[in-house]
Amino acid sequence: MKPAAALLLLASCLPLAAQETEIICVDGSRIRGSLLGVEVDRLQFEADFLAVPVPLRLEKVVEVSLPVNRGDSKGDHIATLTLTNGDVLSGELTGIDEQSIKLRTWYAGEMTFRRVMVDKLEIKDRIDLVYSGPDSLQGWTQSDPGIWSFERGWLRAKGAGSIARNLKLPTKTRFAFDLSWRSNPRFNFLFYSDDIAGTSPNNAYELIVQGGRYIQLHKRWAKDGKSGSNSLPGFANVPELLNKERCRFEILVDRKSGLIRLLVNGRVVQDWTDPEPDAGISGGGMHFSTQDSVQLRVSRIEVTAWNGELEGKPPEQDDGFMEEEIIPQPEAEAPADPTRIRLRNNDQIAGEMLGIAEGKVKLKTSFGDVSLPVSRLRTFALHTKEQRENWDLYQVPKRYNGDVRAWFPDGSCITFKLEGAANGKLEGSAQAFGKASFEQKAFTRIEFNLYEPDFDELRNRGDMW
Structure with a gap:
């Protein structure tokens, strides 16, 4: 097993406000208490059954849960990126070109993603x-x-x-x-x-x-x-x-x-x-x-x-019952075509995305350049079929020793190599977005030793009945 210390490289102990948490250890034990801080190779925590705070080496930790904090997102829309490894992040879409996609988040500032490593982009209005x-x-x-x-x-x-x-x-x-x-x-x-x-x-x-x-x-x-x-x-x-x-x-x-x-x-x-x-x-x-x-x-x-807008319609049924056992599927989406852009009212227009500035996206169309609020968009193809079939153009981020998986309150997550921490932030990097500094309070739990198969059963225990 790789030393867990490689997952967390800190110059000194990071003091944290006492907070109720749970630590799952590699031997299957669970410890409830308050997380006090993190050192180079250990967690510092206290619990009612302990006379004094004690350290726990990170090489013995599978995951740590944290209190929920949902943050304060801005903007008139929510853009959700799904990466090619399944990670999901949400924020405000601030830029896009042939090479990159930019997302402004409350938990990591503005992040720039390699477009070839973004599988899907969806945009929704920010509703109360x-x-x-x-x-x-x-x-x-x-x-x-x-x-x-x-x-x-x-x-x-x-x-x-x-x-x-x-x-x-x-x-x-x-x-x-x-x-x-x-x-x-x-x-x-x-x-x-x-x-x-x-x-x-x-x-x-x-x-x-x-x-x-x-x-x-x-x-x-x-x-x-x-x-x-x-x-x-x-x-x-x-x-x-x-x-x-x-x-x-x-x-x-x-x-x-x-x-x-x-x-x-x-x-x-x-x-x-x-x-x-x-x-x-x-x-x-x-x-x-x-x-x-x-x-x-x-x-x-x-x-x-709810804004009252309806998309699609229910299947036709004679008397409320259907004889078919086959699960009905959503209406098929149009083939991936980077020139087709889908708006929130389900209309589609043909155009080339030139860029985003001040909350508006500039499109080049057959009838001239058009500027639309980003919130008017719903989605558009990021890759052609040929790009998806070409492994060199459509990539999955590399895995690294020291990767952790951090989970957001809505059940989405992001994977990155944890390289340090300071002032309530986690410093890390990933091939999909380079270096980033995350607010630790954005996450509800963090998994360590990701690629150790011996710990898979412990990780999945939370899904067991």
Whole structure:
């Protein structure tokens, strides 16, 4: 095993504010305590069961977890880069040419990436964030205390019960979360609830998964001494519930028009329309509710305002049921063509990207040069088919002794060679972006000794049930 000291080269001990953390060691043990500092070849930490702070050599460490800090991003859009090794970073797109792509981030300043090592670029409007997490159990209310727990960035249920929290929901809202399960999932997701203490609020929409592949939407309402409940017409067909054990759910809601759309793994599944959206009293509750002892985990929860724009449409169904067992796929994207640029309204224009300045991208088109706000873009091809097939032009970043993998709160990560630390920053480098200085508080956990196969089982233990 390579000495772990090579992973962290520091001139002196880096003092840190005491913070609750967990350290996973190479022997499988887990130590909870407060991280105090890092030296050339060791961590300094303290715990309740220790009389004094003690050092732990880094060659004995698999990973360290850190408190969550989501930072303060700027700009009118969010650009997400996916590198050819699977790493994902988000920020503000500030520059692009044939050789490089520039991204301004709150955690590392402006970073310049080699374009040949960027697999995909997606741009979205920056929309008001209502909630992002989970970070802990704080702020959540359980119908039966102890049923739900918080571990490694996800909420985990070990029995029947509900966990909920109140939010200030706008009229148009987007709910999104990852759901993982064992066997058939049986759960309910409630939103716009007026009571988070119980499992059956008087007012709420309820997405119901009974087991199998069909999802139903139910509504309960009460107002001015009147009440009622009804199921909205149509069943969502989600074959992924039968042959997968993890899906990403998105629910788009327009309380004024009554439109509710369900997407699974980015695929439009079902549109419902509430014929009486004003019936009842709309609350701000969001619930995750298990129906029995089936094990469930919820992670990457994101609640934002929604701009009301719809892309694509659900599959046509005769009576809400589909005979085909084949999982429907999203509409095929246009072939990779660097001259085609896709806008946020799904229009495509032919042009050459000349550069980005002051938040605007300059395009050369057949009808002259055009300047558009970066936020108007959605995506564009970074490589031609020929480039992708040519290994010399389409590259995966090299691995180095001393690489660490640092994870962001949203589940994305970046891999770099850790070379030093100072003043709450981690200094590192990678072939894809050169040298960078990262805010340590941007990461929720850091993995060491990445390429030691003997530690793979320990790394994956967090995903075990």
